[in-house]
Amino acid sequence: MPPTRLELESLPDADLVVLAQQGREPAYREIIRRYERPVFSLVFRMVRDRETAEDLSQEAFIKVLNHIDRYNPEFKLSSWLFKIANNVAIDFLRKRELDTVSIDGSRWATTTEDAEASSIDLDSGDESPLERLEAKELGKAIEAAIERLRPEYRSCIMLRHVEGRSYEEIAATLDLPLGTVKTYIHRARKQLQDALEHLRE
Amino acid sequence: MNRHLLPAEIDLLVDGDGGFGLAELAAHAEQCASCRAKVRDGRLIAQAMEVLPHAKPTLGFADRVMTKVEVYQPWYIAAWDTVERIVPTSTPFRVAAVSLLTVGTVLATGGGIWLATQSNGVSVLSAGLLEQSRTATASVVGDALGALLGPSAAGLLRNGSMGTVALGAAALLGAMALAAGGLSRLAAARRRS
Numbered sequence: 001m002p003p004t005r006l007e008l009e010s011l012p013d014a015d016l017v018v019l020a021q022q023g024r025e026p027a028y029r030e031i032i033r034r035y036e037r038p039v040f041s042l043v044f045r046m047v048r049d050r051e052t053a054e055d056l057s058q059e060a061f062i063k064v065l066n067h068i069d070r071y072n073p074e075f076k077l078s079s080w081l082f083k084i085a086n087n088v089a090i091d092f093l094r095k096r097e098l099d100t101v102s103i104d105g106s107r108w109a110t111t112t113e114d115a116e117a118s119s120i121d122l123d124s125g126d127e128s129p130l131e132r133l134e135a136k137e138l139g140k141a142i143e144a145a146i147e148r149l150r151p152e153y154r155s156c157i158m159l160r161h162v163e164g165r166s167y168e169e170i171a172a173t174l175d176l177p178l179g180t181v182k183t184y185i186h187r188a189r190k191q192l193q194d195a196l197e198h199l200r201e
Numbered sequence: 202m203n204r205h206l207l208p209a210e211i212d213l214l215v216d217g218d219g220g221f222g223l224a225e226l227a228a229h230a231e232q233c234a235s236c237r238a239k240v241r242d243g244r245l246i247a248q249a250m251e252v253l254p255h256a257k258p259t260l261g262f263a264d265r266v267m268t269k270v271e272v273y274q275p276w277y278i279a280a281w282d283t284v285e286r287i288v289p290t291s292t293p294f295r296v297a298a299v300s301l302l303t304v305g306t307v308l309a310t311g312g313g314i315w316l317a318t319q320s321n322g323v324s325v326l327s328a329g330l331l332e333q334s335r336t337a338t339a340s341v342v343g344d345a346l347g348a349l350l351g352p353s354a355a356g357l358l359r360n361g362s363m364g365t366v367a368l369g370a371a372a373l374l375g376a377m378a379l380a381a382g383g384l385s386r387l388a389a390a391r392r393r394s
Contacts, residue, residue: 022278023272023273023279025267028267028270028272029263029267032262032263032266033263036257036262036263037255037256037257037258038255040255040256040257040258040262041255053256054258054262057258057262058262058265058266058269061266061270062266062270065270066271069273138249139253139254142249142250142253157250161246161247161251161253162250162253162255164251182212185212186208186212189215189246192246192250193242193246
């Protein structure tokens with residue numbers, strides 16, 4: 001008997017993939033539900049445009065789900081998803097050289113509506129208004145600093161600190177040598193520190 | 202330690218993943234203001250990034266993805282699902298279904314044994330049925346093979362024994378299975394490309 005939605009939510013990724021390989025549509029949807037935010041966040045912070053990020057995230061999910069029968073259980077499903085999403089975003093950036101757009105919206109937005117439509121939609125926490133404002137300012141400063149990083153540094157530092165991946169997982173996900181990942185993360189941290197220097201004053 | 206920490210060593214302390222020799226590095230950072238500041242700055246960046254929230258796609262993202270995903274169900278899973286749908290879920294109904302199946306099997310076996318004991322009638326009946334089925338099968342298979350291999354093959358089958366007809370039918374089925382397999386692989390390859 002196919003599992004219910006509640007049962008699917010409690011299943012580990014590996015079991016979810018097995019169900020998807022059996023042609024269970026709810027398992028496909030659960031994979032999307034589980035990873036739409038992390039994948040979209042990674043792609044958005046790479047390309048800095050909401051509409052483009054949606055298209056590229058969709059493309060990444062479609063690629064993964066249409067080839068779910070080729071999934072290698074030796075690797076994490078999330079690593080495979082991030083790898084495809086990162087490749088899709090890097091390919092896009094190489095084609096368009098689109099790497100510096102403000103957090104407040106797409107640089108191509110010509111009206112306020114366009115800018116709002118392309119701006120990042122972030123979850124709000126439980127902070128007070130003042131804390132929220134400070135957090136928002138810091139968040140904006142970091143986002144702005146991240147967008148000035150090279151795309152390779154950006155994906156490494158995002159996977160390390162936003163997704164909490166180990167250096168080894170990042171190396172496997174991005175098909176990079178472990179030493180290169182360590183170097184990229186070190187350089188990214190250094191550049192972020194330099195960019196945020198003014199906040200310490 | 203009578204030197205400042207190397208960049209890789211500062212990263213080790215920032216990440217705090219543990220490891221051999223970490224205590225010595227931490228002890229140095231405690232005493233050296235310059236190294237301590239570098240570790241603190243690195244941690245500040247790491248902490249600030251760790252609280253960055255996830256951006257969310259617009260509503261209906263999953264639906265849009267699913268319109269472009271081909272959900273492929275292997276035939277044996279579909280068959281198993283059908284069987285599961287037929288089998289009752291509640292225990293009393295399952296017991297009733299098993300009882301009915303048992304009674305049916307017993308009746309069919311009894312009937313078969315009774316027929317077998319009526320040897321004369323059965324042999325006449327089965328010979329007639331066998332000849333009729335041979336003629337019908339030879340005609341169908343002959344037509345098909347005739348279309349594929351020519352009229353001489355069809356004639357051979359129509360006039361041949363039961364064994365020839367069976368051989369011809371097996372060859373036809375084999376060819377059909379090979380063709381179906383080929384088409385299925387072709388469709389799967391197109392679906393993946």
